[in-house]
Every structure is written in C-alpha cells, then in structure tokens.
Amino acid sequence: MSESISAFASAEIPVERIRTGDGLHLALYRIGAADGLPVILTHGTFSNYRSCLGLANFLAARGFACWIFDWRGHGASDNGDYQHSFDEVADHDVPAVLDAVHQRSGQPAQFWIGHSGGGLIASMWAARNPAQARERMRGLVLLGSQATAAAERPLHRWAIHAYDWLLRGRRTAPQQRKRIGPETESARLMRQWCQWNLRARFQGEDGFDYLHGLAGLRLPVLGLAGSGDRFIAPASGCQTLVRAFDAGDASFRLCGNATGFREDYSHNRLVLSRNASLELWPLIADWMAQR
Numbered sequence: 431m432s433e434s435i436s437a438f439a440s441a442e443i444p445v446e447r448i449r450t451g452d453g454l455h456l457a458l459y460r461i462g463a464a465d466g467l468p469v470i471l472t473h474g475t476f477s478n479y480r481s482c483l484g485l486a487n488f489l490a491a492r493g494f495a496c497w498i499f500d501w502r503g504h505g506a507s508d509n510g511d512y513q514h515s516f517d518e519v520a521d522h523d524v525p526a527v528l529d530a531v532h533q534r535s536g537q538p539a540q541f542w543i544g545h546s547g548g549g550l551i552a553s554m555w556a557a558r559n560p561a562q563a564r565e566r567m568r569g570l571v572l573l574g575s576q577a578t579a580a581a582e583r584p585l586h587r588w589a590i591h592a593y594d595w596l597l598r599g600r601r602t603a604p605q606q607r608k609r610i611g612p613e614t615e616s617a618r619l620m621r622q623w624c625q626w627n628l629r630a631r632f633q634g635e636d637g638f639d640y641l642h643g644l645a646g647l648r649l650p651v652l653g654l655a656g657s658g659d660r661f662i663a664p665a666s667g668c669q670t671l672v673r674a675f676d677a678g679d680a681s682f683r684l685c686g687n688a689t690g691f692r693e694d695y696s697h698n699r700l701v702l703s704r705n706a707s708l709e710l711w712p713l714i715a716d717w718m719a720q721r
Contacts, residue, residue: 443459443460446530449526450502454510454522456499456501456507456508458530460534461483463493464534466494466495467541470499473501473547474546475623476614477545478500478504479500481545482543485543486498488715497530497540499527501548503615512602512616515619517635521555524554528540541567541568544571544573545700549570553572553671554634556647557638557644560646569718571714572672578630579630579670580662589661590624602615602617622635645676648678649679649680650680654700656695657685658694658699685710691710
C-alpha cells in the first residue's frame with residue numbers, strides 16, 4: 431500500500447487535534463472550502479490519512495468540504511500503546527469526529543467514506559446508535575469493507591489462522607518490512623478481524639451482533655468491492671455488509687472488467703489508482719450529490 435499512497439500524497443496540510451471521550455487526541459485534516467457539504471473520509475488498517483488525499487482533493491474540487499482523520503494508533507493521532515480494539519475505535523473515534531465536523535461546519539449531518547476498516551468502524555457505530563446515525567449521517571460509502579468472508583477459501587482460512595496465532599500475546603501486529611502498509615497496527619484489533627472472518631460473525635467483544643444491529647437502519651449506503659480483491663474484502667463479504675442495512679437506499683457495485691469497469695480492482699486500487707480517479711471517484715461524487 432505504501433507505494434500507492436506516495437503516488438497520491440500531496441504537500442503537508444494543516445492538522446488539528448481533537449479529543450475523544452476516553453481522552454486520546456486524534457489528527458483531523460480539512461481539504462476544501464469550509465462551507466461545502468461536509469464529507470468525512472478515513473483509511474483502513476495499517477494506513478493513515480494520506481490514503482484518502484487523492485479522493486479528498488477530487489471531491490473538494492467538486493465543492494465538498496472534506497475532513498480526513500487518522501484513527502488512534504495511526505498518523506499523527508495518539509496510539510494509546512496500541513491496546514485498542516475495533517470496538518473502541520468505533521465507540522470513541524467515530525463520535526468524536528462527527529462532533530468535531532458538526533461544530534466546525536455548522537451542519538449536523540455528514541457523508542462518511544471509509545476504505546476497508548474505515549467503513550467497518552462507521553457501520554459498527556451506526557449499528558449501536560441507529561437513531562443518532564439517521565440524524566448525523568447523510569450517507570455511508572463503503573470501499574472494500576467486510577468482516578465475514580475472508581476465510582471462505584481453504585488457503586485463506588489457513589492463512590488467517592496462522593496470522594491469528596502470530597498475533598497472540600503481542601501488542602502490535604507483525605508485518606514484513608512495512609509491506610502491508612505504512613502504519614503500525616494493534617494486534618488486539620487485528621485478532622478481532624481474524625476471528626470475525628474465521629467464524630463468519632461480525633460481533634463486538636461484548637457479543638453485540640453488528641449485522642443484526644444494522645437491520646432497519648434506513649441510511650443511504652453505497653458499497654463498492656473490487657473483483658480482484660479475493661482475500662481481504664471479497665465481494666460476498668462486502669455485499670453481506672451492504673445488505674445488512676435497510677434496503678430502502680442501499681446499493682452494491684462489483685468493480686471489475688466483467689461489470690464494465692476499467693480493471694479488476696484490488697483492495698488498495700479501489701481507492702488508490704489512476705483508474706479509480708477516472709471512474710470510481712466520479713461515481714462516489716455523483717452518488718453523494720444526488721443525496
């Protein structure tokens with residue numbers, strides 16, 4: 431991922447620090463006019479705000495006010511000694527950013543675009559807080575976000591079992607010379623992802639069923655999956671997450687040659703590639719403009 435990020439990174443932009451309910455500070459960046467329709471963008475695991483810069487600049491040119499943030503443990507945000515789970519990111523980081531953008535934009539509802547885990551944390555928060563989600567989110571764009579299907583193939587299941595074993599007793603997740611991504615990741619968080627996919631159950635550490643929690647949540651949702659992404663976010667898992675939302679305005683697109691797109695998108699190229707900038711970014715912008 432790091433090579434793709436560098437291709438779309440621009441000059442440093444001013445960073446603001448906001449505080450979560452449990453006392454950590456997160457890095458928040460704005461791109462675009464302050465009075466534009468607010469859009470929150472966030473990265474996935476092992477990544478940071480730079481993965482969203484290309485899309486944010488594109489949307490800013492369309493008149494949107496884009497706010498990118500680093501989760502805890504990423505970029506310029508506090509790491510909390512990497513002891514966090516997905517649940518804690520969803521429970522604390524998501525509302526802190528929603529509050530901050532509301533205060534700065536003066537608009538109570540924002541669009542949310544999340545790549546991979548960035549879409550999961552928004553979905554998790556919405557599942558636990560459906561009434562607030564309906565009031566505070568104009569719509570949700572999920573790019574390669576899933577939690578139940580990465581272990582469908584035997585070889586992938588074996589690989590996830592092996593990775594889960596390597597994570598035991600560790601504070602941070604191992605990676606080979608930053609080949610997975612530029613950022614350190616919480617081992618506790620990654621074990622949670624492993625267990626979700628091994629069990630095909632998207633549950634909180636307290637047993638909360640996130641897919642069940644999304645049922646009946648009438649929130650506009652656009653889910654994109656790459657046909658070339660057969661491990662991290664296979665199409666079946668991405669579609670399962672989108673279908674968990676109320677079907678009133680939830681749509682799913684598989685992005686590949688067979689469905690009329692320029693390439694069979696991989697997990698990272700779904701958000702970080704020249705072809706994505708030519709056909710996926712405009713698709714996202716048009717979808718939001720219609721809502």
